Amino acid sequence: MYDVARLAGVSQTTVSFVVNNVASAAISQETRDRVWAAIHALGWRPNAMARGLRTRHSQTLGLISDEVATSPYAVRMILGAQEKAWAGSQMLLVVNTSGQRDIEQTALQFMLERRVEGLLYATMYHHEVVPPPEIGLVPAVLLNCFVADRSLPAIVPDEQQGGYTATEALIRRGHRRIAFVNETIPMPALFGRLEGYRQALADYGLPFDPTLVRRCHSNAQDTFAVVRELLELPDRPTAIFCFNDKMAMGAYDAIKRAGLRIPQDVAVIGFDNLELIAAQLYPPLTTVALPHYEMGQRAVELLQTLSAGEQLPPIQHTIPCPLVERASI
Amino acid sequence: MYDVARLAGVSQTTVSFVVNNVASAAISQETRDRVWAAIHALGWRPNAMARGLRTRHSQTLGLISDEVATSPYAVRMILGAQEKAWAGSQMLLVVNTSGQRDIEQTALQFMLERRVEGLLYATMYHHEVVPPPEIGLVPAVLLNCFVADRSLPAIVPDEQQGGYTATEALIRRGHRRIAFVNETIPMPALFGRLEGYRQALADYGLPFDPTLVRRCHSNAQDTFAVVRELLELPDRPTAIFCFNDKMAMGAYDAIKRAGLRIPQDVAVIGFDNLELIAAQLYPPLTTVALPHYEMGQRAVELLQTLSAGEQLPPIQHTIPCPLVERASI
DNA sequence: TCGAATTAGTAATTCGTTTTAGTAAGATTA
DNA sequence: TAATCTTACTAAAACGAATTACTAATTCGA
Known part of the structure; x- marks a missing residue:
């Protein structure tokens, strides 16, 4: 900054005023121009550490x-x-x-x-x-x-709202028997989404059927088995709400293997909105995004x-x- | 640091020496202990901006x-x-x-x-x-x-080595007709992996068959169609090397839809090693990792x-x- | 037993800024 | 015409450490 000042023929203080556009300082336009010219000529750049030291702001x-x-x-x-x-x-x-x-x-x-x-x-x-x-x-x-x-x-x-939203979306599409494949590890997501699921069912006057709520590890393989079970139920669900998108991958496989179509025969909704999975699956996966x-x-x-x-x-x-x-x- | 010095009954210099364990400074153990005690008592912590300003290291x-x-x-x-x-x-x-x-x-x-x-x-x-x-x-x-x-x-x-490695892995498993579904956008990955594929075929004395090399957008949907074509070939490939894992997802779908098994009927190898996809697919996807x-x-x-x-x-x-x-x- | 080492420290300067408290010259006002 | 305002700057003091160049008191060696 001293070098800049010397080249511009002003004091270091003036350079500081120009650089920071200090309102309380009266600096003529010509001087400002000279200072900026000197700054560019020298390629000077303020030192953030020195500035931070003085201003106490990092x-x-x-x-x-x-x-x-x-x-x-x-x-x-x-x-x-x-x-x-x-x-x-x-x-x-x-x-x-x-x-x-x-x-x-x-x-x-x-x-x-x-x-x-x-x-x-x-x-x-x-x-x-x-x-x-x-x-x-x-x-x-x-x-x-x-x-x-x-x-x-x-x-x-908002896990609960997320669970509610997913369930409601299915209900609005006319689904009455909606399965929920939940996570096993106890965590807010597990409880919140389940609560949202129940609440949505209740709000739309649908019964809560415990046989439609399953829990399994959140991976495609385990979900595959669980969904297969669900599909073999005498009165099988027409929609499956998966705790997350990875699980939805497993659900897709099980449904396709059973010769059923998505979404015509069984609808699937996920959670997380993992682009990588959701957008690549066929058909593309409707899901609830974690914001x-x-x-x-x-x-x-x-x-x-x-x-x-x-x-x-x-x-x-x-x-x-x-x-x-x-x-x- | 001055406060610490005052509390420990030493100079600021001494505090600095103690904190930085300066070898050239002779400070008795008792003094060191007193300094550290003062530091902890005051909850003092060096200011990285001040230090950086002086040492010229950020x-x-x-x-x-x-x-x-x-x-x-x-x-x-x-x-x-x-x-x-x-x-x-x-x-x-x-x-x-x-x-x-x-x-x-x-x-x-x-x-x-x-x-x-x-x-x-x-x-x-x-x-x-x-x-x-x-x-x-x-x-x-x-x-x-x-x-x-x-x-x-x-x-x-190393795109080329990656392409070579993938192809070689298939050849070593006994595959002779290996398809390669490449990307469409010209980029080093496209050229490098193709070159690796050709090199591996050449090294193992296999012919390069242009009908087995396809290009499509790197998504599951488009790959699905391309792989279906490949599977309908009179002398269909026994293995498919996909430019990336997303494409492998599409390949899986096409192969399963055709009633074929992975890897018994058709082997699939990907690229990128996207855990999220590769580990969740069934069967889990063998792939080449981007390091x-x-x-x-x-x-x-x-x-x-x-x-x-x-x-x-x-x-x-x-x-x-x-x-x-x-x-x- | 005296000069040289060694031990245990300290005072003062510096790093590159921002900011406060001025100053000096010209313009304006009463 | 003197007092007051503006305008356009500048000098000097921080900010919180690291570092250099000392000093005073012991200890050591011949």
Whole structure:
């Protein structure tokens, strides 16, 4: 900056005023032009570390995730976060801990040393977490997870509404016997989607038939077997709501193997909206999307208002899961 | 740091020496203990911006990508890069440009202002790029792409070896008539894998039959049709090498619809190793993996030696694509 | 037993900015 | 015509560490 000042024949202060467009400083247009010319001539570029030191603002947010960055599922959370951060001209420091506590700890230390202006703590699956306590030293938002006592703001998908939406979509297509192949591992998604399924049935005056609700590991193979059983039922379901898209793959195979057509004979709806699967299946899979991108955006939005000094109670923000219509129902 | 010094009854200099374990400084053990005690008592943590300003090291790498962070394909590149950076106690600044030039430009400026010690320029698909010239201001490595004049070091997958490996795996299983369903968009993957396919046939003394080589858009639907044609051939192929796993999904459907079994009647091999698809298909898909994770690692490794001041010629590093055996051949 | 090492520290400077508190010259007002 | 405003700048003091160049007190060696 001193070099620029010397070349432009002004003081370093003036350069700073010009560069930052300081309103309270009166700098003539000619001087401004000379300064910019000097800047370009020298290829000078401000040093963000020096600036940050002085202003006490790092213009940086931290994102600590377990497996998010590994998985196609949840990358869009990072993307949403990054783009919102970008809009506020902040950058995102990303660390994937692979679930290891020690990595998480040092990542947090590193980020605090860099004076991040906020922290996102994200998980691949929606579940309860116990983040390290130092997370509270800066504004923090949980992404796709929550703490037991709800003492930290969190952004989570609305599992129940998602389950409701899927079921309702099938009911509206005229289905009366709707099977639900649920996950086995107890987690909010399992309970929430089931609750949504029941609620939708109830709202439309349909009976809840326990024989139509199955649980199995969330993979195509196991679902194949479960769906085959369902199809052999005397009064077989005309629609199958799968806990996720991977399971829908198995359902497709079972239905096709049984010589039935999708959606004419049996409708299938999934969950997650994994483009890679849903768009490639034949017929393309109608499914409910996990709003990962929006969740990332909202989390950063919240972080930004929080770090602007606003005092908000730690609310759980529930993001709706929209229906993505393709051709399987 | 001054507060810590005051509490420990030493000078700020001493605190710095203790914190950084400076070898040339003689500090007694008692003093060290007192300093650490004061640090913990005050919850002090060094300010990375101040440190970076003084040492002229940001301990940060930048990663600019087009769609990498959006796509399940290539996220593992980021992960590999991040973990290698982590090992060198550096952090990664990630920006996804969605292919927009203006975002790319400002991202680059931001990163240069933050004095990143190296830059990765990554693309989702392996293809030629024209990165902004300022990229050369710091050590830079291209990831999954290359420049026309090869003036920048690049890390790319070995498409040809991948094609060879896939074909060879089929030949070794006794297949003689091997179809190859290639991509339509001209890109290194298309040419490289085809070349590998031809080379393998030649090496094992098999004829190259042009009727067995088809091209179609890389999606399941179009592949379905192409594979059906292949299966109706008078002397139908006993194995199908698909340009990627999405296409393999279509191939599976066509083969099953034709009443044939995989792999007994027709073997299928894919490319990309998209866990989500390959592991969920029935039977699980044998495929060739794009070594994204290793590519990310290698890129950072290279960046680190480069920013250590070593002068290396801009070599193209070709990373092998390993065979991932499942059950479809 | 005295000069040289060694041990255990400290004072002051520097990194590259932002920001506060000025100043000096000319224009405007009472 | 003197006091006050503007306009167009500048000097100097932070920000929070790392680093260099010391000093004072011990210990050691011949």
